Amino acid sequence: MNFATLAADAASAWQMMGDKGAIALGAGIGAGLVVIGAGKGIGNIAGNAVEAIARQPEAGGRIQTAMIIAAALIEGFTFFALIVCLLMALPVFQWK
Numbered sequence: 001m002n003f004a005t006l007a008a009d010a011a012s013a014w015q016m017m018g019d020k021g022a023i024a025l026g027a028g029i030g031a032g033l034v035v036i037g038a039g040k041g042i043g044n045i046a047g048n049a050v051e052a053i054a055r056q057p058e059a060g061g062r063i064q065t066a067m068i069i070a071a072a073l074i075e076g077f078t079f080f081a082l083i084v085c086l087l088m089a090l091p092v093f094q095w096k
Contacts, residue, residue, distance in 0.1 A: 020092045023088065
């Protein structure tokens with residue numbers, strides 16, 4: 001197989017998918033990126049909080065409170081972004 005054959009196959013697959021398929025693909029990729037970003041952010045927060053508590057155990061309560069607030073804000077933004085992705089894909093699932 002050469003590049004021209006692969007490009008023609010990809011173009012025909014994209015045409016067969018149509019507009020609704022492209023919308024669903026975009027919404028799925030967007031939702032995946034949102035979840036990956038949220039996981040990375042919360043993981044960074046938790047790792048840094050554990051390291052800070054290990055360095056200064058007497059400040060553990062304040063660090064944990066700040067960590068929980070930051071994680072809740074990230075989760076709120078994640079849910080908002082997921083809802084936007086689902087609303088973007090809504091035309092795909094409408095019955096016509």
